[in-house]
Amino acid sequence: MTAISEARTYTSDEMMTVAAARALRDGASCFVGIGLPSTAANLARRTHAPNLVLIYESGCLGAKPDRLPLSIGDGILGQTADAVISVPEVFNYWLQPGRIDVGFLGAAQLDRFGNINTTIIGPDYDHPRVRLPGAGGAPEIAASCREVFIIVRQSKRTFVDKLDFVTSFGHGAGKGDREELGLPGAGPVLVITDLGVLRPDPGTAELTLTELHPGVELDQAIAATGWPLKVAADLGRSPAPTADELATLRVLKEAR
């Protein structure tokens, strides 16, 4: 008996949310989807990034909710926003010209180049095994935000060798594909999971594991990935959530 594992006081979902929140820079503008991205962005605004500008596709620029919204059009978002605008305006005037720093997306399936599927599960579009909600704002968020962060729980079901459908373009089949298609933003620069953090390799754009969360073994991350996972030579450890981060996150979640 060597290692005595320290009793963890937080869940892997909490670690993922905290890691995602930390990645958001104070003062940045962030296009936020509901669920994990919204939780992380709201945590960031209540901890290190009070001037983070939250943009929801329902037409809320600079929303400042005091509890977690339950949908992207929750009343609290419009009531606290700097400006409420129409949906065509969100996409045409704000997203498309590249005014937004970070697009924060989730995924049902993700491949090694950060391409995302939220459309169907199964090989046949006309007869899908599972019909998922579809694209929403994601294809253009992935194309036009300056950077894209993806937050997703890591498993073989999600981290797949080949997507059943490309809903949102990441790095295509590798470095240079975005430029070739004329996509203005940098694409996915960060993938935060419940096990660790991945970043695209600067040379190939293939997602590479750069950090493990505390208590997670490398084998776990490899086993939860549907392709031979690349691991950074200087693989790091994410710092555990601080007491303050956890307390703030829990208050936010309870205040629903």
Add this chain to the structure above:
Amino acid sequence: MAEIVSLSAAIAELVHDGDMVALEGFTHLIPVAAGHEIIRQGRRDLTLVRMTPDIVYDQLIGAGCARKLIFSWGGNPGVGSLHRFREAVTDSWPVPLEIEEHSHAGMANRYVAGASGLPFAVLRGYTGTDLPRHTATIKPITCPFTGEQLTAVPALNPDVSIVHAQRADRNGNVQIWGLLGVQKEAVLAAKRSLVTVEEIVGELEPKPGAIVLPGWAVTKVAAVPRGAHPSYAEGYYDRDNQYYQDWDPIGRDRQRFTDWLVEQGLRPVGSNA
């Protein structure tokens, strides 16, 4: 000048079998009562249009009103999937459902083109995705000035668009505030329109951030208090989040859904009573 009528008269006159019908409202002001009236009156073979088909579209699809769905995101917001929609796609229950799938940016621009009287809209969108391969209404187009490769999507011009608003005056001028979604574009793109409102007032008091749809741009107005429930009407009532949660087990099961239709006085498919 918009005619002020009852909801049942408005649906009977404006919505016909086989029509293209858009019910819009982006989370806020969803015209749910009007959707239920369409089910109650047993409309069939509709092409339903909506950026974010949620519970009321799940109900319309499950009740067998739709032949086709044009959309960009179909789910129960904050809860999960729409099971009637899923089963219509995967099992053709109760009837087959053709889908025409877009992104939000594409759908919003299709309404803008429709409202503008243009045949199509141009955007920087869909690039690199599998959507153009499966959706015939997404085509590449070259900018005649710069040579840039862009995307064209055709205008949406529904036979009928239905939206919900806070209030109207007796001349049918409609006032809407809070999140506006694509309601204005949907109404202006349509051949005919119905606005259900919380109340009809003598005079529309100005409100910060409100828009007015002039009565001469709207076909019919019907007073339907709480007509957006379980979504919300800013200034009138909050979103009924519990309803969205409670829908999940009902929508998940064919029998429970059919029972729900009967309980609500909406008729299930095949019943011509």
